[in-house]
Amino acid sequence: MSTFFEQLVNGLTVGSFYALVALGYSMVYGVMKLINFAHGDLFALGAYLGYSLLTGATGKITASMGLWGGIGFTALLVALSVALAGVLVERIAYRPVYPSGRLSLVVSALGMAIFIQNAIMAIWGSRPQAFPASVVPSLRFSFFGIPVTLLQVTILGISFALMLIIWLIVEKSNFGAAVRASALDRETAILLGIDVRKVIFFVFALGPGLGGVAGLMNGLYYRAISFNMGWNYGLKAFTATILGGIGNIPGAMLGGLILGVVESLLAGYVSGAWKDVFVFILLIAILIFRPTGLLGEKTAEKV
């Protein structure tokens, strides 16, 4: 039973990365109807920026701020820079191509993804890098008999806090209503006086910002990072988005967490090597029986 709970906590931790990245996919998809293929690579960019901030000369600065000060400062800086990168991606790769239709956007997104991935490789090198050991002290303690590490608690704490904030913004605030309205029907939203450009700016800053923080935490958790890690995480997170219902904010969070947990349980009980195969089979099965995802609403086709 203890392995079960260990896998569960592990799954929730990985799932929270997926959830944070999935939020970015979902928000962008909602407003732009675009799969932002560059999003996974922005996640990788977050990991690498975090690596740079925590090692070398800058590592001394962050270390001097104490444990929580240092992590908080790094997370903030990573979030801001990746958010900026996200906004730039929208300006450069999507805004000029938007009028040419969806297929061109897909190619433009793929082009941007290849660009960012190879830019990371050009800057940090093609060999994997390692985060410094135990930035967060490797404390283990028991939570109702379930063994958890301080790092896991930290990651889950930050992730759930961020998700709660996003949920409050999107579901409860006026601006969130504008975001949801733009996602439902962009044209009508514009006619109703919603500044869709502001909404787009918001989703392209917030989504990558969250993804960047997830990248940083992923680096802290697994330590090893590589320039092409974005593809795989992006794909998983996008799977989570579809699982929860694309364009649906709580769905993205739920999808991410479920995917993480299912994955670790599969790895723990069935087979580590085949877990990704099972995940994709599960995804296809869900799409066959519930094409709009777990929380997505069924809509009748308008003829």
Place this chain on the structure above:
Amino acid sequence: MNLSLSLLKRILGTPGSSGGGDELRRRRIIGIAAAVIFALFPLLPFVDNYWIDVGFYVGIYALLGLSLNIVLGEVGLFDLGHTAFYAIGAYVTAILNTRFHIPILWLLPVSAIAAGLFAWLVTAPVIHLKGDYLCIVTIGIGEIVRLSMINNPLGLTGGPNGINGIDNPHFIVPILSSRQFYYLLWAIIGLSAFLLTRLQRSRVGRAWNYIREDETAAKALGVNVRHYKLSAFVLGAALAGVAGNIYASKQMSISPESFTFMESSLLFCIVLLGGLGSIPGSVLGALAVTVFPEIFRPFAKYRLMFFGLALLLMMIFKPGGILPRLRDSGERLKKVVETKKARSSKPGAGCEDTADILKRANSAESADRSGSINTIDRADNVDTTQRSECSAHAETGGAQDKLLLRIENLGLSFGGVTAVSDMDLEVVKGRITALIGPNGAGKTTVFNIITGIYRPMSGRVLLRGEDISSRLPHQIAKAGVARTFQNIRIFPSLTCLENVLCGQHSRGKAGFAASMLRLASQRTEESRMLQKAQTCLARVGLSDSADSLASALPYGKRRYLEIARALAAEPELIVLDEPSSGLNDAETLELAALLKSLVAEGLTIFLIEHDMNLVDMVSDHVVVMQSGKKIAEGPMCDMRQNPKVIEAYLGSEED
């Protein structure tokens, strides 16, 4: 000024036309030049084996590009996992060759069949998914295949290291050198391109394009959407399997690294760079994607960065691709199916044919015009004469007329909202029946049930006494019901003639083999379809626009194009959803004349209409709906006095 403008237009290619003869000629010259260059390239003195191999890999990507183009370009299905089929071909070849020593070229068809079969198995359950959902499923399929290869199931795939020691092909002589591989591959590409071009110019290729342009319209006009989507996947996968076979034997070893998501996205880019649905475009796209990183090899680690940037810039400045597909003119489509014999033995036979059609078309048009004048005259008299004869006109001849369509007890609701309930209705043969009612009454829903777009929850739809309520849209179209749509659904990037040919789809039967081999039966059928389509275009007065793209038509003419398309389906019942909306008064009168003349020829019309003048002018029988129920029926003049109808439109007096 005028001259320079026309010159500029000629250089840029006129938008909104199917590409003039000039553009066609220019492309043909470029195409021949390119073929010569490709044929001579390995023989040039300064080309070493390295560059011949680059030419070979251009070929692999070209073949893969052509294969993805079938799925993505022709049918518009987002396939981002196409590498899976390529991998299946390569692995089938590798496993069967290394274990059982079956010769590589024997395995060529085996790989194609295996990949095609695999595509059918994995896409059949998901083919109904739309756009991005299908896209993510294909990504999933790609990953499942790649990960399975890595995990070495049953020790077959050799895990991450893959399989080594694959034989060379043996075709008369053993194929060993770079040059021999180059020619083998490009010969296959040439053959594939030739056959695919034939498919493009056939009933099959057009059906694919109809689905890409507007799936709903395609199925309502008789295209079996599921069949054509699946067949595109199977054919595309088979071609990718061929590429896998040749790749494996050239490399002599394969590993899962060659079949990543990155490869699939590269193929996606090849098709888009070249131009959606363009065969020469796919080859050119492959050339760009392979040669670009080669040229930038000196910049080693920055080259893929540049490549990403180049993709992006292409989509900003030339989103339609480098060589977008030119649509064929009617003349060209005709020439293609004419037999050589007919052309040589009867010089000018083709011309006579065209002249004949034109003559008939013209007479049809003029008859149409005179008809319209007549009806306009009659229409002017409507107020004075018809009104007074109202009740006399009402049910004359109703009894002996035959029932064509009968709706019984129809009901449908969406998530608790009742759209139609307990609806009964009859459409009599050879008459115009109108369905009217305030917005949201459920009229279009009734139409969608009749044409099979929706399935009713209760009740039946009987066509000539046969229950059609559980049939699929394309089956209903074939049974003799054609329709138009409230918010026009034409196929914008096809020519008007091709739009109308869609109606004829269900009247033909030429399949893949017949179209690729251009059998005599296919040619006769095709020229019959073309003739019918041209007559239908003439019927609505659009002969002049036959070769221009449908997107170039003004709004009013698009309605006529839709009607011509429905007529081309040779229906018994034609169902029109608000045909007059967006038309001005003069155009509405023309429409009324057209409808009347169609009925005079024996057609039955059922229409939804908001323009009461039009309903008044043309309809023999009117059914009024409100809130999903029938509230009244009878001749229009009775409806005008019916208190229930007045209440439905104007609200009750107590309000």
